[in-house]
Amino acid sequence: MTEHEELIKAQSGDHHAFNSLLRHYLPSAYQVAFMILRERAVADDAVQEALIRTYKSIHRFNPEIASFKTWFHQILLHVTWKMAKRKRFFSPWKELLDNSSEGQPEYVYLQGENQKELYQTIRKLSKKHQTVIILYYMQEFSVSEIASILTVSEGTIKSRLHYARGELKNELMSSPHGEISLKEGWTWNKN
Incomplete structure (x- = not known):
């Protein structure tokens, strides 16, 4: 069916x-x-x-x-x-980071120290920026799908993604791990 x-x-x-x-x-x-x-x-x-x-x-x-x-x-x-x-x-996100284990749905995205740092950084974003980052990168919704879900224009979603990426980049560039990947094509290297 x-x-x-x-x-x-x-x-x-x-x-x-x-x-x-x-x-x-x-x-x-x-x-x-x-x-x-x-x-x-x-x-x-x-x-x-x-x-x-x-x-x-x-x-x-x-x-x-x-x-x-x-x-x-x-x-x-x-x-x-x-x-x-x-x-x-x-x-x-202490409970998430301390209690994650393989086989649980939330573990899909938690692999290594870089991922922990990434989630802590995402947590610092505003509700609007967290939402678009989660939907776009972690759930892989398209910009148009996110716009429909949030009932805003595609331009607004693109803008929120742009500013969220900028905030993440600024935070992650000071990472002691040097390089953090949000998604293929979005890697920040401290060096």
Whole structure:
């Protein structure tokens, strides 16, 4: 069954189609929520809340305006940032960096001292810059997809990425490790 067919069935109330539709997006949803909240149980709650909101409002989804992936991640980000603000989960990433282990979704991005430093530096960015960095580099959304998720123009996303990269570069250039990679093509060498 295609995503479009699953969507039509899900909008008609088919629970199986809804579950099937979302199973493709759950791994990235958990990663996004965890990257922002840094606490597994709270990230699970955020994803569950996003799923409930998505299910309750799926009949209002219009595929001509955005893709389902974009629409779902928009709901997820709204819920996640609201939880972060309400619960004040803005402590350092210590738990993430100390407790990560292979096999856990969040470990995908945590490999080595450079990655730890990178995450600590990303954590210093504003909410807007953190969001675009996480979506663009770690979840590999396109600029247009991020613009749809955040309901801003593509130019705004490009601008936020530009300023976020600049802030990251300034911080990472003073890194004792010398070179940090955010993504292929974005490496800063201290020397």
